[in-house]
Amino acid sequence: MNHTLLIEQTEAFVREQLGQDTTGHDWWHSDRVRNTAAVIAGIEKADVLICTLAALLHDVADEKLNPSKEEGLLKVRTWLDSHLDNSGQIDHIMLIIDTMSFSGGSGAPMATLEGQVVQDADRLDALGAIGIARTFVFSGAKGRPMHDPDIAPRGESLQKEYRDYSKGTAVNHFYEKLLKLKDLMNTSYGRKLAEERHQFMLGFLDQFYKEWNADGE
Ligand code: ADP
Ligand code: NI
Numbered sequence: 001m002n003h004t005l006l007i008e009q010t011e012a013f014v015r016e017q018l019g020q021d022t023t024g025h026d027w028w029h030s031d032r033v034r035n036t037a038a039v040i041a042g043i044e045k046a047d048v049l050i051c052t053l054a055a056l057l058h059d060v061a062d063e064k065l066n067p068s069k070e071e072g073l074l075k076v077r078t079w080l081d082s083h084l085d086n087s088g089q090i091d092h093i094m095l096i097i098d099t100m101s102f103s104g105g106s107g108a109p110m111a112t113l114e115g116q117v118v119q120d121a122d123r124l125d126a127l128g129a130i131g132i133a134r135t136f137v138f139s140g141a142k143g144r145p146m147h148d149p150d151i152a153p154r155g156e157s158l159q160k161e162y163r164d165y166s167k168g169t170a171v172n173h174f175y176e177k178l179l180k181l182k183d184l185m186n187t188s189y190g191r192k193l194a195e196e197r198h199q200f201m202l203g204f205l206d207q208f209y210k211e212w213n214a215d216g217e
Pocket of ligand 2 (some may be wrong): 029033058059122
């Protein structure tokens with residue numbers, strides 16, 4: 001199958017699988033990760049087809065959208081088996097998705113350049129203006145308040161396990177996770193983009209506290 005058709009069919013499958021999600025794993029997240037991964041892949045000289053397919057599919061196997069992680073991974077492999085005849089490429093894409101799905105990708109190190117590119121692109125989508133927007137949408141969906149200075153005056157890291165939504169606020173999520181991501185980037189171009197988005201988030205937090213404090217301090 002030619003690459004353009006394969007990518008179109010993958011897009012249709014991902015749209016069908018993620019269309020209903022409102023917790024940050026929607027189609028447009030996958031679409032942004034795919035576009036960012038293609039840019040990084042071009043600069044880092046990684047295989048663009050592998051990066052594109054892995055980026056598009058990376059959240060389809062997520063355990064939040066499936067009865068279990070194993071069933072999610074099997075669904076992706078079954079789909080790839082019937083659309084791609086190169087078993088080396090299928091195994092590579094599955095390795096990337098499997099490694100990324102370990103608690104948001106903070107588990108085993110990514111073994112291949114293509115995996116590093118896709119993981120960087122996924123992390124970049126949690127940073128900058130988009131990252132800020134996703135954090136507040138996600139927090140609203142989970143009932144987390146925007147900010148509470150009685151809990152943590154200037155945010156701060158409240159807990160290691162940021163998936164416990166009963167504690168903490170949207171602003172805490174910057175300290176729990178987002179401000180740590182730039183130091184976890186794999187590729188040098190990914191790190192450069194992360195640094196810019198990191199600075200943007202620091203500027204956002206400064207302005208946020210300034211307004212919160214009636215433009216004082
Ligand atoms: P992914 O699987 O794409 O790496 P996650 O499932 O960890 O992402 O998160 C999806 C989006 O929701 C991200 O933008 C992330 O920053 C945000 N998010 C995740 N956990 C929290 C939380 N505890 N509080 C606020 N936002 C969160
Ligand atoms: Ni993702």
